[in-house]
Amino acid sequence: MRLHAAISPTPSPPHLICLSTRGSSSCSGIPLGLGLRLGGPNLIAGKRRSSELVAIRCSISQVHSYGTVDYEQRPPLKWSSLYRRISIMENPNADSATVLEQWEGAERKLSKWDLCRVVKELRSPPVPSQSHRPSHVLSIFVYESSIATFSLVYDWMASHGDRFILNSSDNAIQLDLIAKVRGISHAEGYFSILPGILKDRRTYGALLNAYGKAKMRDKAEATLETMKGKGYADDALPFNVMMTLYMNIAEHGKVYAIINEMKAKNVSFDLYSYNILITSCATMGEVEEMERVVQEMIVDARVNANWTTYTTLATMYIRLGEFDKAENCLKEVELRMTGRDRASFNYLLGLYSSIAKRDEVYRVWKRYKSAFGGGILNSGYQSMLSSLVKLGDIEGTEKIYEEWLSSTSRLDPRICNVVMRCYVRKGGVGNAKRILDRFVEKGGVAKPLSWEILAEGYLEEKMVSEVLWCMEGAAAYKGLGKWKPKLAAVAETFALCREEDSEESVKLLMDVLRRTGCLEKEAYKLLVET
Template identity: 50%
Template sequence: MEKDGKKLTKWELCRVVKELRKFKRHKQALEVYDWMNNREERFRLSASDAAIQLDLIAKVRGVSAAEDFFLRVPETVKDRRIYGALLNAYVRARMREKAESMIDNIRNKSFATHALPFNVMMTLYMNLKEYDKVDMMISEMMEKNIRLDIYSYNIWLSSRGSQGSVERMEQVFEQMKLDKTINPNWTTFSTMATMYIKMGQLEKAEDCLRRVESRITGRDRIPYHYLLSLYGNVGNREEVYRVWNIYKSNFPNIPNLGYHAIISSLVRMGDIEGAEKIYEEWLPTRTSYDPRIGNLLMGWYVKEGNLDKAESIFDHMAEAGGKPNSSTWEILADGHVREKRISEVLSCFKEAFLAEGSKRWKPKPVIVSSFFKLCEEEADMSSKGVLEGWLRQSGYLEDENYASLVGLSSELSNEKDSTGNINDNEENEILLNQFQGSL
């Protein structure tokens, strides 16, 4: 790290860590700390450094490595930040019992005097869909005179909206407006817009989206991605194109995420010509081929019964140096199910299970059950057994609800497979991402 006899200062190294974390290069950031830890005589690491290190260890080496690190930190250095970092690690891993025990620890040590630990717990309850617990956290903050910050209000709004109550969500917004320390931000209005869309109140949703736009500051691209997605959910094609043109005029380079947001919206609204045109526009500008963008068009073609067109996008993806992900293979599998080609379906699923990042993918129940039905119709039970074996091996059948959805359990479920729309946790993601950035 040091060359030509130049000694790096701790301040310089911490600035490098900050930059690396900003770009989610957690492994490299942790290596900088490891390097400093091996030179204890030169670098005295503070409580704040310990908290950052713990956060990085949890992301790179897992929660149990973070717990070991926590135990090794001297008691004199353990302040609210390191307790907060471990709490955050538990919440990210959705370890509910450990998180609840840690927040009790934080209360006992009198570290629960500000909004952050409560916000972290509320994001956990949001992800677990335990909305009453979010209300309990808010009540505790109010009883203890702990000031709600913008994140507290945004999570509370999201929680109330997720319970399907427009009135109760609007009550929170009224309360927020009365709090002179709070200035509602774009996340506030995109959260409310998402909820209004779910509840079918499209006019109110569009009003919130106009407010999102009026609150975009500086060089922040993320609000544009939400605007493109949410106007697509409302079904307002003109607004999708208008926002896209403003976005392009404000930023010379649009990242893959921006292209994904607009193409996804246009596909959802059935404007496939527009989506194809923007896909063509993206190809020469991209720095890397993001398979999720090709998947959007492939998914549309398969649903329309045009497997050839989907396969031509697939071939193009490979030529352009793109690596098909599990969902890419699954879309092709879906196309082959529709064409009743059992062996092709199996070879696509095999590739899907082997693809990089497949651990984060779960086969769509609707496609799996269609394949099983096809195997039964064609009396090909051995092929059904092969896919069932892969599902079992990957642990998916341990989830009873999932097993019942694919027809491998006697339990019936009314849950339907949702595809194409903003995913269920997207509003939580906005909150979590904004908020993890503040930690």
């Protein structure tokens, strides 16, 4: 594998116009806090002329290694098909390289562009559920699995020697992946062995971001000082990373210190600088200051506020109980939605449900389906169902769930879980089981969380046999990750067994604990002994 600095101004493929700075842009797209993007340029450099085409949410390196000279003569690759194959793997550690090799054998030789496009999609974070934290936690788990997957895609590229030429933007992305998958110490080791020519603003920025994500304030501050000394801190990005770090560790005073430093050094704010400041003000309950910042942003000729700014602002108003102002922000979101951006619809559904606007949720859903010709992905159905659950619209939830079951070929248990959890929380464990049965009848596979949700309902009803049946179902799952029953659920199940004086139930529970490795954990052993 050869490493080159990003100096060749090879134009981007015709279907992607990249916003660039200093002659390059990056194949980045991972949010830092409130929308900051690693390794990318200063996204908002000024008001753009109507003739300019700018793709803000997706950019790639301007140095391309297409793998073969006849690339333009080949039929276009359906990279989305490759992305789907990789994203649904049960075990990315074992299967990623196999999928890529099989694709090259059966379809066509992969180019760097193909792989960067797949990586970009895998790096896209989940839209947080506005209704149920557990499903959001699950989506974060799936996202972290994707991080491991696209790290392996880069490893596969590296294993092919000189075929793929990696530049500093690629190294910055890889450093970011290493930090997430293997930890900060490995990321530091990777950075230390990079040639000097590749230790530029991109790779230093990636290292700074890794420290920020890990909340390692001292190392982040030291890295920023190094970047200042090298002239790499002349735009908003590194300062945004530091402000996000300070906000995450509740040192809001330092957020304002960074703002003052940027002003003193004439470092222009970008959209994300304003987003961070808006969030910081809201967190401190400083509504008037937040609104002053918004007005400052509106008159700043260098910044074009997009829909993400107004979803951020709407979220802050919702936290503060200012629902009318939140709704006004959501109208601004709708005015700024461009192209076929699914994420904007997903956020709108969740935020309208948070202010109890049922009619608006259905209106946005209708527009969503119209924009995509009815081709709504699982993430869209999950957002809609979570919104209806939050609104308490059970009839609508069932209707949309059945629509999803009849239209999809990818039966995602997370969507089933949204509806199951709704019924369990309302005391309808029988309906929750019916939902799971329908899912399995259609060819879906119940994963441990589905069984866990059902078990919670049976625990509420004190139905110990059914609880144990659910635990056995979860323990029997052979997929990625080793499921263990929650400690509280085990304690409650033991108590029910004792109430019923059922030695057989105790034996079944002990068998589940043994099979899932719980008896090797001190907390579970103490529970068994008592």
